[in-house]
Amino acid sequence: MNFLYLAEDYPYSKVHHQLCKHIVDLGKGINVIVYAVLRNNILSNDLRSTYTGINYQTLLYKLDESAQKYKYDFFFKIERKTSWLISHIDIQSVNMVYAATLFSEGAVAYRLYKNYSIPYVIAVRATDVNFYMKYMVHVWPLAWNVLRCAHKVTFITEAISRHFFQKKIMLPVKKNVQGKMEIIPNGIESYWIEHAKSKHVSSIPRSLLFIGVFNDNKNILATMKVVENLSSRYEGLHLTLVGGGGNQHERVLKYCKLHPELFTFKGKILDKKDLCKVFAESDIFVMVSHSETFGLVYIEALSQGLPILYTRGQGIDGTLKEKIGEAADSYDENSIKKAICRLIDEYEQYEPIGKSLYRFSWDNIARDVIRLIH
Secondary structure (H helix, E strand, O other), rough: OOOEEEOOHHOOOHHHHHHHHHHHHHOOOEEEEEEEEEEEEOOOOOOHOOOOOOOOOEEEEEEEOOOOHHHHHHHHHHHHHHHHHHHOOOHHHHHHHEOOOOOHHHHHHHHHHHHOOOEEEEEEEEHHHHHHHOOOOOHHHHHHHHHHHEEEEEEEHHHHHHHHHHHHHHHHHHHHOOOOOOEOOOEEHHHHHHHHOOOOOOOOOOOEEEOOOOOOOHHHHHHHHHHHHHHHOOOOOEEEEEEEOOOHHHHHHHHHHHHOEEEEEEEEOOOOHHHHHHOOOOOEEOOOOOOOOOOHHHHHHHHOOOOEHHHHOOOOOOOOOOEEEEEEEOOOHHHHHHHHHHHHOOOHHHHOHHHHHHHHEHHHHHHHHHHOOO
């Protein structure tokens, strides 16, 4: 089987590499071709140099001209992506297509289906629900067709599924989608499963940890303000920040310098052993993003026995039955404050993730996708 995997952000997210790698490892006779786009002006880091064990083909469309039009004209983008793909692959040899998003990739998959009768599977992500389904009115009718004709529709989390079906604009296709949908989450690298820790024990939980990019979406400045506000209530309260980059980077560093007793900036840590040490030195993981498809770092933190602060209605909210932490409204600093207080005051009540961690192994995720495409 020739399996075409459409993921524009493949160079900037390890998720797609891991899934494709494991599909090839576990799927007998499945040949995976990944199609992505390289844009010179993109702010994200190209992670391809860190991808190991590549056992699939890649097609990379290098967008050198009309970058602005590509970014802002949706139909121009779909036309460019589709025409370039068709001219660089024997499209008639493709047996199945996987679209990593409903809109940007789903529209390409739909065109291939209409022109070449190639079946496709759709994955609905946070960007689809929080951006396209909220603001891009002119592409909603296309999305209905994409969903109606899809072989299967998957959602990365329960939260995304709930938001999707709450949208009135999806009423025309609601029953159709409900009859062929599944929840298939992202996975985590085997290292975190192999090195999982039991529940973290702390008599005085005061050490908070954030790992991620310092941008508007990750909302780290709001969390820092709350920590400063709570420092008089909880003596020794401290937030360690790992990561960096993004449009709030300089403001975060300035905040750290102003309050070294409250904040420590460690920069980027890529080595997993070093990350494990940081987790071990922490009591609570905090990340209250405005929009989050999944948030692999939440699962990594849970694997190390930490309770977590996450965003209500986003990411992993509702994914796990265990009491893993507290949810907060990312736009309400008082909500974040109350959630952190609960995490500290009721620290012992939070449960370890336990056997649920294995649900997020890439082997299990890949088997679910293989089952869908056969």
